[in-house]
Amino acid sequence: MTDKIGVVLLVGAGDAIGAAVGRRFAEGGYKVCVARRDAAKSQRLVDELTAEGRDAHAFSVDARQESEVQNLFARVEDTVGPIEVCLFNAGSNVNKPLLETTEKLFFKAWELACYAGFLVGREAARYMLKRGRGTMLFTGATASIRGGKGFAAFSSAKFGLRAVAQSMARELGPKNIHVAHLLIDAGVDSEAIHQRMKAATGIDAKEIPPDSLTKTSSIADAYWFAHHQSKDGWTHELDLRPAVEKW
C-alpha cells in the first residue's frame, strides 16, 4: 500500500458526485473512503473499485453529529491512513414558498448543508494542520450566491457553507491547506435529477438533450484539478455549467 498517494475522504458521498469523485481519485492512485448515512449504500462502489484493484472503504456517518464526525476521522486516520483530501458534498435542494417553509425544514436544510460542512471542515483542519498539508473541497451551487423565490432555506444554508469555506481558505491557506469551493451552476446528470425531471416535466432521461446536465465526472475533474494545483497558485472558487446553460 506504500505506493498509494494518500487518502481521500468523501463525506456526503452519494451515488452521483460522491461516487464520481471516488472513482477519479481511485484512478489517480488514492485510497478512497466514502462516508454517508448508510455505508451499505456505498458497497457497490467499494466492490467495483476493489475489483479494479483499488483501495476503497465505506463508512457510515451522520455528519450532523459532532461525535460521529470525530469518530469518522479517527477511524479513517487509524485504519486507512492520513487524510490528504476531504470533500464535503452533503446538502439537499429544497424549494418551498416562504410561508410553507417550516422551521424544521429550515433547520434541516442548514444542519445538513452548512452545519455538517463546518463540522467536517473543522475536523479535517485539525488533522491537516498538524501535518501542515491537505486539501478541503466543498460543493456549492447556484444557491450559494443567489437567493430566490422558494429558496430561503436552501440558499441560506448554501450561503452559510460558502462563508465557512471562504473563512477557512483565508485562515488555513497560509498554513498550506488548500480550501476550494465549487459553484455548480447547473443540474447534475444523475439518477435523482432524471427522476425529478420525469416527475416535473414528463421528459424521459433518454430525451434530455446531451450535455445539458453537468456530468459527475466533470465535477470530479474540477476537484482533481484544484487538488493538484501548485501552492503558488491556488483556486478558491470556480463555477461549472453546461455550454448550453442560460445564465
Place this chain on the structure above:
Amino acid sequence: MTDKIGVVLLVGAGDAIGAAVGRRFAEGGYKVCVARRDAAKSQRLVDELTAEGRDAHAFSVDARQESEVQNLFARVEDTVGPIEVCLFNAGSNVNKPLLETTEKLFFKAWELACYAGFLVGREAARYMLKRGRGTMLFTGATASIRGGKGFAAFSSAKFGLRAVAQSMARELGPKNIHVAHLLIDAGVDSEAIHQRMKAATGIDAKEIPPDSLTKTSSIADAYWFAHHQSKDGWTHELDLRPAVEKW
C-alpha cells in the same frame, strides 16, 4: 391613536441600533414596539419616548423560539395594531480561530443571527401578505459578504441571513412587501464597541476620532429612507460606512 401612521416592530432591539431606529420612527409618528430577550432593558427607552408623547411598548422575546416569535407578533397585532415595518437586528459578532470554534458557538451564532431572522421574517410576511403591504428590514454587516480568518461562525450566520433577505425580497416584492438589507461595513458607535475598543487597544471613547464609527442615527436614517421609497423604486441592498473607513 388614529393619527398614528402605523406600527413598527423592532426585534433584537438593543440600546444601540434598536433604540435609534425606535426613536427615528417614533419621531415620524409610528407606534414603536421594541422586542428583546428582556423587555425590562428597554424600559428606559419606552419611558423616554412616552415622556415625549410617543406611543412605545417593550416586549420580551427569545427570537430563536418559533412559538415566542409567533406570540410576539400576535400580541403586537392584537394590542398595538397592524405591523407596517419590521426590523430584524439580532446577531452577535464572534471571532475565534477555526479550531476554537466549538459546535455550540457555531450553532449559537447561526441561531441568533440567521435562524431567528428567518422566524421573524416569515412571521412578518404572514401578517403583511394578508394585507398586501409592509416593509421588512434586516441588519447586515461586512461579514454578510466576506468570510474571514476567525469568522467561520459569524460570517456563516450573516451570509445565511442575507440569503433569507434576498429570497424574501424576490418572493415578496411582487406582493408589495419591501425587503431591504443594510450592509453596515463599519464599527457602530455604541457603548458596546467603546468597551471593546478600550479593552483591545486602551483607546478611550473620548479619543476615538469623530465620525470614525457609524452613528446609530445614521443607520436609522437609512432604514427610514428605505421604508419610504416609492414602490416603483425599491432598494434591496445598500452599504454604510464612515467617510474615513478604509475598505
Place this chain on the structure above:
Amino acid sequence: MTDKIGVVLLVGAGDAIGAAVGRRFAEGGYKVCVARRDAAKSQRLVDELTAEGRDAHAFSVDARQESEVQNLFARVEDTVGPIEVCLFNAGSNVNKPLLETTEKLFFKAWELACYAGFLVGREAARYMLKRGRGTMLFTGATASIRGGKGFAAFSSAKFGLRAVAQSMARELGPKNIHVAHLLIDAGVDSEAIHQRMKAATGIDAKEIPPDSLTKTSSIADAYWFAHHQSKDGWTHELDLRPAVEKW
C-alpha cells in the same frame, strides 16, 4: 442668492433622470446647472424652474472632450458658485450581437458612459478636494454588474464606470468627498422607454402596468438621500427596482 444651499451640476442631464434630479435639488434650495450636448434642449426645464423662483442654468458640453469638461466646471464655478454636488448620468444602452458590435459602437459606448464619467469625476474631484467637501453621484444599471448576450459594449462601459466610482470612493472618502453609485436595475419611466416599448411590443404608454417602471423622481430621491447622509455613514452603492420586477 446667499440663502441658496449650494450648486448641483448635472452632467448628461436629459429630460428624464437629469430633469428629475434637477427638480429635486431645486426644491431643496440648490442652484441647478444642467449640462448636456445641446443646452437648448434644457431650456424648458430652466424656464420651468425659473418660473418657480429657482436658480437654474443650462450648459452645452460634450463630456467626452477633456477641454469641454474643464471649461464647463470653470464656467459653473465662476458664474454660479462652488459645486457641492455633481451627477454623472450619461450613457446610452446598446444591444447588438457580438459580431455586429462594430469597433466604433464599442468605442462610442465606452466614450460616453465610462470615459466621460472619468473626466467629469476627476474634474469634480479637482474642485472638491481643494474645499475638502462634495458629493459625486454616478448612475449605474443592471449592466454595471452583469454582462449579457448582446451587451459586450454597454456592459463593458458600465462595468468600467463602476470601477471609476469605486476607485474614487476609496480614494476620496477619507478626504470628505462622498462618491455614490446607483444601480438602477429597471426600466426608467421616461418618454424614451415608452417609445422603445411601443416599437418593440406595441404596448402603449397608457397600458404599461403602474409602478412597473422606475420613476425618475424615485431616482432623484435616492440621490437626495445619498447626498444628505452624515459622514459617519455613507452609502457607496445601492440598487433600485420596482416592487414587481423579476430579478
Place this chain on the structure above:
Amino acid sequence: MTDKIGVVLLVGAGDAIGAAVGRRFAEGGYKVCVARRDAAKSQRLVDELTAEGRDAHAFSVDARQESEVQNLFARVEDTVGPIEVCLFNAGSNVNKPLLETTEKLFFKAWELACYAGFLVGREAARYMLKRGRGTMLFTGATASIRGGKGFAAFSSAKFGLRAVAQSMARELGPKNIHVAHLLIDAGVDSEAIHQRMKAATGIDAKEIPPDSLTKTSSIADAYWFAHHQSKDGWTHELDLRPAVEKW
C-alpha cells in the same frame, strides 16, 4: 503536421504568462502562435520551442488596431491553421492618484486591456462561430473585481474586459465556444515584478519567499484545465493566488 491537435493563438504574449502558456500548449501538441507588439521579442521562445520539435510562430501585432487584429487572425488561419484556442493577455498595471491620472493614461489603459480584448475576442468569435468550436481565454486580475485608490484607470479597463468576457460567455456558450476569465489575485513571478519589487522595496529576487508569487506555469495549467473541460461542465471564472496570500 497532421498529428498536431490544433492552433493556439496568444495575443499580448510577453515573456511571462504568454511564454508559459505557449510552452504548456506546445507540450500538449498544439501549434503555438505568439503575437505581441514586436515579434522579434518572441524569437527566443520560438527558437526554444522549435529546438524541442514544436511548431511555433511569432507575429507582430498592435492589438489596439482593428485592421491589425483582423490581419493577424487571417494570417494565422491561412498559414498555420484553424485557431482552436485564443488567449488575450494584454494589459499593463498602472497606479496613479486620481488627479494625476491623465486622460491619455486612462485611455491607454483601456485601449490596451479592454478595447484590444474586445477586438481580439470578437475576431476569434468570427472564426470559431463558423466552425462551432473554440476556446477564448482572458487574463483578469484583482483589479477586475475591485476598484481601489490609485486604480481608476486600470480597474476601469479590467472591469470592462471582464464584462466583455462575461457577455461573450453568455452569448457564445450555447454555440459551443468556451469563454473563460482567470482572476489572478496575486503578483506574477516574472522578471518585471522582480524589478518592480527591487525598486520599491530593495528586496532581491533571491530573497522573495518561495511560492509567494504565482508562477506563470501555474497560470498556464489553469488555462490548460479550462480548455480541456467537457462541454457539459465549463468554468467561466476562477481565481488564482498563492497559498500564503492575504486576501
